[in-house]
Amino acid sequence: MNQTEWKELIEEVELHILKLEKASLSVGELFYDAMQPQTIEVFTQYLNGFYDIAHAIAVTVENSEFFAPDLKNNSEQYVAGLFNQFEQMKTLINQERFVSLADILKYEIPGHLEKILSALKE
8 A cells, every 4th residue: 555545545534434423423312312213223323334434443553554653553542442432332222221322422432533533634
């Protein structure tokens, strides 16, 4: 991979992160309201997308050693954080702790994604 391809990859990942951030806010709002049948379906779609983007970030981090060594050096922090949040969301939905889930979606995940975006841009 050359520098141009790396920049294109980062731009693509950044777009997906921004979409995920926006989706986190929207889906989070659903869990503050009375539970609707479609809420679980929307959350399942969100969770699948979250997992896919987390994997894309993990692969990007793994391949960053030549173009963004600081990102590579901190890979555990970024990737582990995403996968921890993924597991936490699954636990909360199974426990039917919807307000806690909404709080993670609206407040924790966007902040974590912003940190990842900053790291990718360095």
